[in-house]
Amino acid sequence: MNARIDVRKTYKLYIGGAFPRSESGYSYVVNDAKGKFMANAALASRKDARDAVQAARKAFPGWSGRTAYNRAQIVYRIAEVMEDRRPQFVDALQKSEGLTAARAEKVLDAAIDRLVWYAGWADKITQVVGGANPVAGPYFNLSTPEPTGVVAIVAPQESSLLGLVSVLAPVIVTGNTVVVTTSHERPLPAVTFAEVLATSDVPGGVVNILTGTPASTAPWLASHMDVNALDLTGVAGDAETAASLEEAAAENLKRVRRAPAAEPDWTLDPGTDRMTQFLETKTVWHPIGL
Amino acid sequence: MTSTAAPSPTTIAGSTSFDDITASNASLRRFLHGLPGVDQVGAEARAASLGTRSIKTTAKAYALDLAIRMVDLTTLEGQDTPGKVRALASKAMRPDPADLSCPQVAAVCVYPDMVGVAKETLGSSGVNVAAVATAFPSGRAALDIKLADTRDAVEAGADEIDMVIDRGAFLAGNYLQVFEEIVAVREACGDAHLKVIFETGELQTYDNVRRVSWLAMMAGGHFIKTSTGKVQPAATLPVTMIMLEAVRDFREATGQMIGVKPAGGIRTAKDAIKYLVTVNEVAGPDWLDPDWFRFGASTLLNDLLMQRTKMTTGRYSGPDYFTLD
Numbered sequence: 343m344n345a346r347i348d349v350r351k352t353y354k355l356y357i358g359g360a361f362p363r364s365e366s367g368y369s370y371v372v373n374d375a376k377g378k379f380m381a382n383a384a385l386a387s388r389k390d391a392r393d394a395v396q397a398a399r400k401a402f403p404g405w406s407g408r409t410a411y412n413r414a415q416i417v418y419r420i421a422e423v424m425e426d427r428r429p430q431f432v433d434a435l436q437k438s439e440g441l442t443a444a445r446a447e448k449v450l451d452a453a454i455d456r457l458v459w460y461a462g463w464a465d466k467i468t469q470v471v472g473g474a475n476p477v478a479g480p481y482f483n484l485s486t487p488e489p490t491g492v493v494a495i496v497a498p499q500e501s502s503l504l505g506l507v508s509v510l511a512p513v514i515v516t517g518n519t520v521v522v523t524t525s526h527e528r529p530l531p532a533v534t535f536a537e538v539l540a541t542s543d544v545p546g547g548v549v550n551i552l553t554g555t556p557a558s559t560a561p562w563l564a565s566h567m568d569v570n571a572l573d574l575t576g577v578a579g580d581a582e583t584a585a586s587l588e589e590a591a592a593e594n595l596k597r598v599r600r601a602p603a604a605e606p607d608w609t610l611d612p613g614t615d616r617m618t619q620f621l622e623t624k625t626v627w628h629p630i631g632l
Numbered sequence: 633m634t635s636t637a638a639p640s641p642t643t644i645a646g647s648t649s650f651d652d653i654t655a656s657n658a659s660l661r662r663f664l665h666g667l668p669g670v671d672q673v674g675a676e677a678r679a680a681s682l683g684t685r686s687i688k689t690t691a692k693a694y695a696l697d698l699a700i701r702m703v704d705l706t707t708l709e710g711q712d713t714p715g716k717v718r719a720l721a722s723k724a725m726r727p728d729p730a731d732l733s734c735p736q737v738a739a740v741c742v743y744p745d746m747v748g749v750a751k752e753t754l755g756s757s758g759v760n761v762a763a764v765a766t767a768f769p770s771g772r773a774a775l776d777i778k779l780a781d782t783r784d785a786v787e788a789g790a791d792e793i794d795m796v797i798d799r800g801a802f803l804a805g806n807y808l809q810v811f812e813e814i815v816a817v818r819e820a821c822g823d824a825h826l827k828v829i830f831e832t833g834e835l836q837t838y839d840n841v842r843r844v845s846w847l848a849m850m851a852g853g854h855f856i857k858t859s860t861g862k863v864q865p866a867a868t869l870p871v872t873m874i875m876l877e878a879v880r881d882f883r884e885a886t887g888q889m890i891g892v893k894p895a896g897g898i899r900t901a902k903d904a905i906k907y908l909v910t911v912n913e914v915a916g917p918d919w920l921d922p923d924w925f926r927f928g929a930s931t932l933l934n935d936l937l938m939q940r941t942k943m944t945t946g947r948y949s950g951p952d953y954f955t956l957d
Contacts (some may be wrong), residue, residue: 566948
């Protein structure tokens with residue numbers, strides 16, 4: 343009797359709703375929390391970042407044009423499909439982050455709950471941050487928040503799933519599209535998350551996931567003229583890199599969410615600032631005519 | 633390789649007179665069907681392999697500028713307004729207002745009634761005005777209407793005329809009719825250059841592309857052009873390669889150089905560079921010049937400009953920074 347040959351998974355990028363290998367052909371070794379070999383992940387290159395931005399730009403009109411109610415449904419659906427894949431996520435979290443089974447379950451719960459929480463915000467944020475403004479004249483004056491556009495995110499390096507969901511969900515739920523570079527050392531939960539996105543009615547290109555080193559893609563995303571905003575949460579604690587990325591982002595006046603001094607505690611109540619930071623306020627003056 | 637053996641010198645008789653060949657439909661047919669057939673699989677494989685060349689750094693910068701200089705910036709819509717044509721003509725003269733080193737395009741391509749507007753805007757900038765004539769895009773009209781259409785465009789100041797052939801007549805085997813039509817339009821063009829559009833997407837086979845190329849070259853076209861842009865598929869790399877082989881062989885046989893213009897469906901700088909590689913490899917470097925090779929395109933220019941900006945600034949550019957047309 344022959345022993346069965348392992349069918350190993352190839353971990354790939356997620357761009358425009360497809361799972362391509364890196365254009366460069368490079369991959370890198372991913373070790374588990376104990377330093378043992380776990381898998382080879384795709385090492386995204388500058389050109390993968392370019393393709394991802396292109397995909398995100400293409401997806402933007404469709405995604406931002408959907409009703410907020412429909413975006414809520416879709417983000418909620420992501421949570422549903424994640425729930426379905428519990429064992430896979432728990433396993434990935436245990437290996438990647440070195441958590442105990444019980445702790446991994448808790449982190450997964452928090453990630454799923456966070457998606458549900460943000461899904462609920464989709465059709466409420468407009469009422470909270472927009473509205474009718476009092477003006478001293480015969481006008482009706484109205485403000486509504488609109489999505490910023492294509493947002494590039496450097497995802498947290500430590501918290502590979504809860505952190506990723508916490509930076510991603512608030513940005514897409516308001517109608518932005520995203521290019522996100524994952525945790526360098528812990529990319530596998532993000533790849534599994536990409537598989538969830540691909541099977542949960544999220545249109546291709548709304549979320550594009552690049553595994554690899556932020557150093558090889560983030561500068562290109564920061565300087566890209568077709569990227570409208572940049573979230574540097576994943577550069578936490580590295581003031582020098584953060585400064586150079588902010589500088590690159592200045593050319594087309596990107597919105598920048600600056601890098602925190604240390605990675606935040608993702609279990610805390612997230613608040614709404616991650617949503618409002620990537621919204622633009624549109625104000626309309628309308629003559630009353632009386 | 634799918635090279636064509638040049639027709640035997642006795643046929644051509646060492647001069648540029650094709651009177652023997654074009655004496656009757658039968659002799660013309662005999663000549664065109666005597667051209668070597670195109671190996672379809674071989675041609676497609678060759679074109680695909682030419683598309684894999686890697687063009688980087690200084691070569692890429694040169695190719696991008698050359699491609700911009702070769703663009704016939706085109707608008708052929710029912711909704712064209714004088715305002716739109718003026719905007720397009722301004723863009724033709726200065727494609728990238730943010731960069732003075734960016735070259736201007738070769739020509740602006742419009743419908744005959746817009747030639748005056750384009751000419752007025754372009755003035756003496758050196759950018760030509762090309763007009764599509766002869767009942768573009770179908771080519772289904774009486775000959776005198778086609779000729780009147782051509783004369784109108786030339787009188788309005790067109791420097792180049794893009795005519796369409798009668799595909800119905802060609803496919804029916806009335807080669808002489810097609811030939812005589814091209815000759816008549818060439819006469820009506822006067823000093824204007826004549827580009828002959830084949831609409832290769834309607835010609836069915838590569839053999840037909842080779843035949844019609846020879847037909848148009850013998851009839852006196854200055855340029856042979858793949859498509860109107862109104863029919864899918866428009867320009868493809870294999871079709872353009874076969875036309876380039878034809879102009880190469882024609883020069884070998886007669887010493888006369890004919891230009892080639894693929895049009896329609898070329899949207900990215902990457903595609904444009906593939907075409908330039910093919911021009912260089914198949915026809916030769918002599919054709920790497922806006923006088924002998926053109927791109928009929930509209931969206932291509934923006935991608936060329938974005939790539940050019942990427943090369944000069946080192947960061948990726950976006951469509952927000954170029955005009956939509």
